[in-house]
Amino acid sequence: MYSNFWCDVHSAERLQAEYLIDWYFNREHTMRYNSTVGHWTGLSRAGFITASHFNEDDHDVLQRKVERQLICVDHVDTLLKVIEENVVEPAVDLAEAAGSGPDTRLLCAAYDFYPKRIRVTWHRDGQEVTSGVTLSEAMPNGDWTYQVRSYLDFGPGRQHGVSCTVEHISLREPKVYHWEPSVNRSERGFLVGGVCALLLGAVVLSSGLIKYRRWFCPRA
Template structure:
């Protein structure tokens, strides 16, 4: 999904209080999408309220906008030791944490055991903690946790599985901790009818429907035989 982030910093600097010289700079960072190459870093340089020069990361150098600005920009552009590292963009990204979306569901499995899946996805930054609890106590046995995998848009996803035997579904919850959350979020598992019980239930419903059909047919025949029309 397309995103936009704007960072603005103003840095004033008094060159001489006696003569009233005043210089300040504006630092801008425009992030129009999740692609780092589309992030633009700008510096506007002012002297005594005059816009003298600007740096644009897309252009890659300083541009003079006034007589004094042309001279200063030329000196800055000739300095081989002047440069801007891409690391500040990573710092900007850390300022925008994305809350994870979480799904808690029963995963497909074999045998009588139950497997639950707690999936957290579309979160940023990468670091996240997913734990299982039963009746308020953390569960470590039967837990399988995958590594946080990148989605390709700076967000991540992670999956955690919990395997347990029959009759232990109650009181199970999944807890997710992330920097985007003010406090850990707890997702409670509501156990549904298991496969064996579901089979008995379906069979019972079918038997009731068949019995109702047979009973209805018998009543109709009885009325025809023993209740002749007047």
């Protein structure tokens, strides 16, 4: 059995500091305490029983209030200072991902950022899109930074006007990344090959003209 204790701080307002406890047993997340809700919430069969017992225990109720005050509320300034000194701006990639069938799948990946809280949204022509969106949980990289991936699936011919917006505490304002539809890889390879062939032809033609002038246009 083990527990994780969290302080969720969104601003310098002390009274808004949230105190959270995640309780695990045999690697199963059994229950959670949330100071905003004011009680334990069971997440498993055993967790429901234990949470109900704790919520009826006046000593436990008082203990959690004291812990929130001592651990979170009294240290809001310190917590914010630590965050401000260690914020890392996310790097973002917007690219087409492998999808199923004729639908198009776009990937907006934000990585190497800190702290964990981040918001990634999709927009089309300025309007937020929620249909066809899949968002992963923020995953730790093992070096105190995180990464998150968001996918957007939509039908063919609807790629124009699509953008990905990333909001994070390290950014003064949300960053918008616009998707620019382009030709597929095979077409792109064909075009690149065509351009190379044209350049090579131009070089050969220029060389031929130079030799022609040397042979048939001797200097006086």
